[in-house]
Amino acid sequence: MNEREGVRGLDEPSDEIPVRLGDRSHAIRIRPGILAEVGAELAHRLEACRALLVADRTVADLHGQALRTSLDAAGFSYRMHLVPPGEATKSLEELGRLYGTLADGRFESREPIVALGGGVVGDLAGLAAATYRRGLPIVHVPTSLVAQVDSSIGGKTAVNLPLGKNLVGAFHQPIAVFTDPELLGTLREEEYRSGLAEVVKYGVLGDADLFGFLETQATGILERDATILTPVIRRCARIKGSIVEADEREEKGDRLLLNLGHTVGHALEAVVGYGRLRHGDAVAVGTACACRLAERRGELAPEARERVVALLERLGLPVVPPGFDREIFVEHLRRDKKIAGGKIRYILPVSVGSARVEFVSEEEVLSVV
Numbered sequence: 001m002n003e004r005e006g007v008r009g010l011d012e013p014s015d016e017i018p019v020r021l022g023d024r025s026h027a028i029r030i031r032p033g034i035l036a037e038v039g040a041e042l043a044h045r046l047e048a049c050r051a052l053l054v055a056d057r058t059v060a061d062l063h064g065q066a067l068r069t070s071l072d073a074a075g076f077s078y079r080m081h082l083v084p085p086g087e088a089t090k091s092l093e094e095l096g097r098l099y100g101t102l103a104d105g106r107f108e109s110r111e112p113i114v115a116l117g118g119g120v121v122g123d124l125a126g127l128a129a130a131t132y133r134r135g136l137p138i139v140h141v142p143t144s145l146v147a148q149v150d151s152s153i154g155g156k157t158a159v160n161l162p163l164g165k166n167l168v169g170a171f172h173q174p175i176a177v178f179t180d181p182e183l184l185g186t187l188r189e190e191e192y193r194s195g196l197a198e199v200v201k202y203g204v205l206g207d208a209d210l211f212g213f214l215e216t217q218a219t220g221i222l223e224r225d226a227t228i229l230t231p232v233i234r235r236c237a238r239i240k241g242s243i244v245e246a247d248e249r250e251e252k253g254d255r256l257l258l259n260l261g262h263t264v265g266h267a268l269e270a271v272v273g274y275g276r277l278r279h280g281d282a283v284a285v286g287t288a289c290a291c292r293l294a295e296r297r298g299e300l301a302p303e304a305r306e307r308v309v310a311l312l313e314r315l316g317l318p319v320v321p322p323g324f325d326r327e328i329f330v331e332h333l334r335r336d337k338k339i340a341g342g343k344i345r346y347i348l349p350v351s352v353g354s355a356r357v358e359f360v361s362e363e364e365v366l367s368v369v
């Protein structure tokens with residue numbers, strides 16, 4: 001079969017994914033070319049007013065003008081706040097600088113912040129919007145694959161402290177999310193791969209159709225063909241959106257499933273060193289480990305584990321960790337907030353397309369990394 005014939009296999013015709021959260025309900029609009037329509041789309045939701053655009057310099061250079069033109073055309077005025085690209089931007093210092101721009105511009109509580117960028121800009125701008133004058137509207141225009149399938153959905157915002165990631169944050173739902181799969185064309189290869197690990201994760205934990213589509217359409221995915229990526233991103237947004245609808249503030253545990261691959265992934269990132277092992281690569285290794293552990297327990301068929309490993313490899317993702325210190329790894333594992341009574345709360349795949357939360361021992365985890 002021609003690989004691309006299967007495009008119809010993932011039925012996601014609507015460009016609008018609703019996220020139903022009472023008075024915090026909003027829509028995620030996902031469509032190639034929507035960047036040029038953000039102004040017009042926003043004008044349906046807000047009276048034309050002033051906005052603060054937040055972007056990192058890389059993304060502003062590549063895609064800022066298209067967004068500005070679309071806001072202009074819809075009668076919005078705006079100020080621009082640029083930040084340096086990279087995780088270090090999720091800091092109290094950068095948050096303070098952003099508050100400074102808001103105060104200097106005398107931003108009022110109805111004037112939105114528009115975050116154009118990856119998860120770093122979304123998390124920083126989201127936290128500023130959650131807190132400045134006790135809350136401004138935030139609009140996400142995610143530009144990285146991680147942001148499009150993950151960080152722009154669910155309302156989590158945060159900055160880092162020197163002692164740990166995401167330690168200062170808030171929940172603040174956006175009033176709208178505009179996701180343009182065409183923007184992924186300019187993303188660096190390793191950043192794109194990072195997002196693919198999260199996409200595979202969604203397939204494994206909850207969607208056999210998505211997983212099958214990724215298998216048959218791997219070439220188009222790697223070529224970043226927007227016609228193939230669009231239904232994939234829509235499906236991922238739908239999965240995360242529905243988990244968030246069921247458990248907005250991570251109180252019931254439903255949201256724990258999204259941690260598939262992350263228990264081992266986070267510990268590996270910490271022990272190998274942030275920057276030496278990228279988050280997405282760590283999640284890919286963690287997902288493969290979770291499959292091996294589930295197989296050992298007899299809960300996942302060997303063929304299912306083989307399919308997951310084969311897809312990760314096909315997409316250029318690692319499935320075994322680089323060398324690391326096991327003792328320090330265990331220390332990091334113990335620090336994970338999902339530990340309860342000496343046992344690790346762990347997300348185990350039970351088939352391609354479903355997973356459950358179970359308690360496992362440190363030894364079991366160590367035996368599969």
Ligand SMILES: NC(=O)c1ccc[n+]([C@@H]2O[C@H](COP(=O)([O-])OP(=O)(O)OC[C@H]3O[C@@H](n4cnc5c(N)ncnc54)[C@H](O)[C@@H]3O)[C@@H](O)[C@H]2O)c1
Pocket residue numbers: 056058059062085086087090117118119120121123143144145146147150151152153154155156157158166183184185186187188191194
């Ligand atoms: N809030 C949440 O629920 C949530 C979920 C997952 C991750 N996160 C956070 O997201 C962050 C990671 O996000 P990320 O991977 O998007 O990182 P990022 O924002 O640093 O973006 C990655 C890099 O890609 C560049 N970039 C982004 N879009 C581009 C484009 N279209 N073309 C060219 N370059 C582009 C950026 O300049 C940056 O250098 C982490 O801080 C993580 O904690 C938050």
Ligand SMILES: [Zn+2]
Pocket residue numbers: 198262279283
């Ligand atoms: Zn992740």
